[in-house]
Amino acid sequence: MIKLAEKLTMKRILVLVLFLINVALGACQQNSKLQNVAAETFDSLQHNLTDAVIIDVRTKEEFEAGHIKGAVLLDQSSDKFLTEIDKLNKNKSILVYCLSGGRSSSAASQIAQMGFEKVYNLEGGMMSWRAASKPEEKGASALALPVQKGLTQAQFLAMVKSDKMVLVDFNAVWCGLCKKLGPIVKKIAKKHSDKLQLIEIDVDANKDLAKEKGIRSIPYLELYQNGELVWKVSGFRKEKELIKMLKLD
Numbered sequence: 001m002i003k004l005a006e007k008l009t010m011k012r013i014l015v016l017v018l019f020l021i022n023v024a025l026g027a028c029q030q031n032s033k034l035q036n037v038a039a040e041t042f043d044s045l046q047h048n049l050t051d052a053v054i055i056d057v058r059t060k061e062e063f064e065a066g067h068i069k070g071a072v073l074l075d076q077s078s079d080k081f082l083t084e085i086d087k088l089n090k091n092k093s094i095l096v097y098c099l100s101g102g103r104s105s106s107a108a109s110q111i112a113q114m115g116f117e118k119v120y121n122l123e124g125g126m127m128s129w130r131a132a133s134k135p136e137e138k139g140a141s142a143l144a145l146p147v148q149k150g151l152t153q154a155q156f157l158a159m160v161k162s163d164k165m166v167l168v169d170f171n172a173v174w175c176g177l178c179k180k181l182g183p184i185v186k187k188i189a190k191k192h193s194d195k196l197q198l199i200e201i202d203v204d205a206n207k208d209l210a211k212e213k214g215i216r217s218i219p220y221l222e223l224y225q226n227g228e229l230v231w232k233v234s235g236f237r238k239e240k241e242l243i244k245m246l247k248l249d
Contacts, residue, residue, distance in 0.1 A: 034112040034119045036105070039132040042122045046070065046095055053088060054095045057081075057107045058126075062099060066136040068129065071097075076107045082114070087159060090116050097122035097129070139190070151206045161227035164197045165246065170213075170220040172204050177236045178219045184239050185221070192248050 037045065046052050046068070056067050057076040067073070074084055076098075088094070094116050098104040101124050108121035122129065129136070151159075160166045169185050171178035182200075189198035203210040203218060221237070223230045223246065231245065243249050 049093045052093045093118040098125045101125040160224040166224040168222040181219045
């Protein structure tokens with residue numbers, strides 16, 4: 001009887017051990033998309049990955065005090081954080097950071113769980129970045145995220161719903177006038193980021209959406225307020241003209 005009890009106990013222990021191993025393997029597999037990297041690696045990734053999207057998950061005030069060049073501000077505490085993240089192409093490489101690594105670690109885990117294949121979290125955040133003497137910029141963000149391919153009309157309408165004015169720039173990489181207009185709209189959006197959000201959409205990557213909207217020529221701009229279309233215009237516009245159209249003067 002004693003030997004039988006011992007065998008049963010050992011069997012239970014073995015089952016428990018196997019269960020814990022499976023749980024551990026599952027956790028590792030779930031987090032395999034997420035990598036925590038040091039400042040040197042993070043810096044190398046942002047320069048060498050052609051599809052990198054750098055996301056600063058801190059507050060606007062923290063961002064303006066100093067951020068990594070090319071980063072987009074997406075405050076993790078915002079109700080729209082996950083909604084904005086979900087607009088991105090899940091095949092993109094997502095680079096995330098905050099001040100010391102806590103908020104970005106949590107944000108990176110959320111992003112990985114949403115199905116993004118390549119997520120990198122900056123260990124130690126801006127504190128480690130500064131300790132490594134890496135460059136940073138000061139000032140506001142243009143708040144422009146690259147839009148995923150094949151955007152539907154419903155997804156587009158969800159994107160333009162904001163408490164700010166939303167300026168949508170439809171363009172293409174081969175369009176000469178788009179290349180001239182792009183820096184102008186980015187400059188305006190950056191200067192007036194407290195009241196204006198910029199969205200850039202490549203018409204070649206979103207052909208169905210461009211067709212539904214009846215876009216016949218680019219560059220093409222649309223302005224939305226509270227999700228409603230205010231105006232639309234085709235062709236190149238100078239900075240002063242756009243500022244007047246946006247009523248920002």
